[in-house]
Amino acid sequence: MTVTASGPLPSRPYDVAVVGAGVVGCAIARRLAHHPALRVALVEAQDDVGQGTSKANTAILHTGFDAVPGSLEARLVREGARELAAYAAESGIPVERVGALLVAWDEEQLATLPRLAEKAGRNEYHDTRVLGPADLYAREPHLGPGALGALHVPGESIICPWTTTLAYATQAVLSGVDLHLDSPVTHAGHADGVHRLNTPRGPLYARRLVNAAGLHADTLDRSLGHDDFTVTPRRGQLVVHDKFARALVRHILLPVPTALGKGVLVAPTVHGNVLLGPTAEDLDDKRATDSTAEGLRALREQGRRILPALLEEEVTAVYAGLRAATGHDDYRIAAHPDQGYVTVGGIRSTGLTASLAIAAHVTALLAGTGLDLGPHRPPAPVRMPSLGEAFPRPHQRPGLVAADPEYGTLVCHCERVSRGEIRDALAGPIPPRSLDGLRRRTRVRSGRCQGFYCGAAVRELFEEDQK
Numbered sequence: 001m002t003v004t005a006s007g008p009l010p011s012r013p014y015d016v017a018v019v020g021a022g023v024v025g026c027a028i029a030r031r032l033a034h035h036p037a038l039r040v041a042l043v044e045a046q047d048d049v050g051q052g053t054s055k056a057n058t059a060i061l062h063t064g065f066d067a068v069p070g071s072l073e074a075r076l077v078r079e080g081a082r083e084l085a086a087y088a089a090e091s092g093i094p095v096e097r098v099g100a101l102l103v104a105w106d107e108e109q110l111a112t113l114p115r116l117a118e119k120a121g122r123n124e125y126h127d128t129r130v131l132g133p134a135d136l137y138a139r140e141p142h143l144g145p146g147a148l149g150a151l152h153v154p155g156e157s158i159i160c161p162w163t164t165t166l167a168y169a170t171q172a173v174l175s176g177v178d179l180h181l182d183s184p185v186t187h188a189g190h191a192d193g194v195h196r197l198n199t200p201r202g203p204l205y206a207r208r209l210v211n212a213a214g215l216h217a218d219t220l221d222r223s224l225g226h227d228d229f230t231v232t233p234r235r236g237q238l239v240v241h242d243k244f245a246r247a248l249v250r251h252i253l254l255p256v257p258t259a260l261g262k263g264v265l266v267a268p269t270v271h272g273n274v275l276l277g278p279t280a281e282d283l284d285d286k287r288a289t290d291s292t293a294e295g296l297r298a299l300r301e302q303g304r305r306i307l308p309a310l311l312e313e314e315v316t317a318v319y320a321g322l323r324a325a326t327g328h329d330d331y332r333i334a335a336h337p338d339q340g341y342v343t344v345g346g347i348r349s350t351g352l353t354a355s356l357a358i359a360a361h362v363t364a365l366l367a368g369t370g371l372d373l374g375p376h377r378p379p380a381p382v383r384m385p386s387l388g389e390a391f392p393r394p395h396q397r398p399g400l401v402a403a404d405p406e407y408g409t410l411v412c413h414c415e416r417v418s419r420g421e422i423r424d425a426l427a428g429p430i431p432p433r434s435l436d437g438l439r440r441r442t443r444v445r446s447g448r449c450q451g452f453y454c455g456a457a458v459r460e461l462f463e464e465d466q467k
């Protein structure tokens with residue numbers, strides 16, 4: 001088991017290097033770990049997995065009902081959703097199948113609903129149903145006035161995006177993948193059948209290369225002489241409402257999509273909060289993950305119509321993520337067999353859902369470049385700590401607390417995180433290197449006080465561990 005964040009990188013060439021440890025790169029590394037004969041490196045610029053777009057999305061496990069029929073994305077979302085639902089059950093990733101309602105607010109939108117149901121059918125999703133206003137308000141009594149009907153999509157679910165990425169990475173690392181953090185690839189070159197990846201920690205060599213660099217996939221692609229797409233970051237700002245708001249909403253409330261995108265939604269989270277967002281702003285800066293007064297004002301205006309009572313509830317946090325938009329309507333996944341290289345670009349707004357299917361697709365493309373995968377042996381299952389509000393947390397399990405009282409000693413009272421969970425995260429196979437990393441593993445400091453109460457205690461535990 002190897003996780004490194006400093007020092008020179010191994011000089012022996014790997015069979016495969018995957019650049020980018022977001023949800024997509026981690027899924028690919030995990031998939032390659034099904035072939036124990038392969039030596040695989042997962043190379044990440046930042047100090048943790050899942051620090052890019054994968055940590056800041058809307059956390060919906062889509063059915064793919066509204067994808068472009070016949071596209072690669074439609075197939076991978078459909079297959080990925082099924083696979084991830086099964087994987088989540090096996091590995092303890094919290095998922096709640098709350099269903100979605102696409103709410104029609106005028107006659108034109110109402111007329112669109114049957115067409116959306118028909119499109120869902122073309123995407124092999126046949127469970128949608130058009131609801132009239134009485135049915136809709138019975139399901140969502142706090143919905144704003146004036147809705148004319150909705151399309152019910154019962155299969156849409158909410159999921160923990162942090163645990164998903166971490167589960168893939170953990171399983172990959174425990175199965176022999178080398179994870180190299182703090183290793184930004186500044187240039188990639190290919191000569192004599194070997195890729196040379198330059199990083200500040202020195203070069204890393206690999207016979208096959210997978211580019212899963214998210215927002216920076218276009219830059220890496222150009223290093224290797226391709227000019228297939230340009231990533232334009234599309235910012236999505238979101239507002240996280242307090243847990244008291246959770247009782248206001250039962251489903252994911254979606255607008256009827258327009259040419260401009262999926263629009264602003266109100267959705268519960270598996271952590272027991274309510275999300276409002278995201279915006280869709282095309283920007284030039286791939287680091288522009290700030291929230292803006294204008295963006296938040298626009299969200300509040302839309303939220304007021306969807307769920308007026310939500311605006312009376314406290315806001316716990318705001319955040320923003322950047323979609324890797326490319327101007328194309330589909331993923332930009334391409335194999336370049338002569339270079340032993342696969343680009344995984346343009347994974348815009350469905351990559352969490354599709355991640356496992358993308359990984360299978362990329363593995364098949366790698367085999368198509370002549371890579372001998374060797375024998376297939378599924379990695380040992382992992383069981384992740386449950387961060388879901390709908391499932392018993394450690395402090396709620398008397399047997400566990402009796403056996404190990406640290407699970408009964410709460411450190412973060414807003415999110416009910418025990419000392420035992422913090423201890424376990426710090427000792428995990430991929431330990432956090434920052435308080436933010438600890439938050440994504442435990443929920444600590446992510447509640448309504450945002451660490452005001454527990455911050456010092458959490459920092460002390462973290463710093464004690466780093467000594």
Ligand SMILES: Cc1cc2nc3c(=O)[nH]c(=O)nc-3n(C[C@H](O)[C@H](O)[C@H](O)COP(=O)(O)OP(=O)(O)OC[C@H]3O[C@@H](n4cnc5c(N)ncnc54)[C@H](O)[C@@H]3O)c2cc1C
Binds near residue numbers: 217235
């Ligand atoms: C607002 C918003 C809402 C969304 N909602 C949903 C949703 O509800 N459901 C869903 O399925 N999807 C959703 N998505 C999409 C989903 O989050 C993305 O498709 C997914 O996270 C992309 O994962 P990734 O691994 O490709 O990219 P990232 O998570 O960005 O990972 C790429 C990684 O590559 C690293 N990297 C980049 N360059 C280099 C380099 N040169 N060297 C080394 N490492 C490098 C980065 O540091 C990063 O960690 C949403 C996205 C946004 C922004």
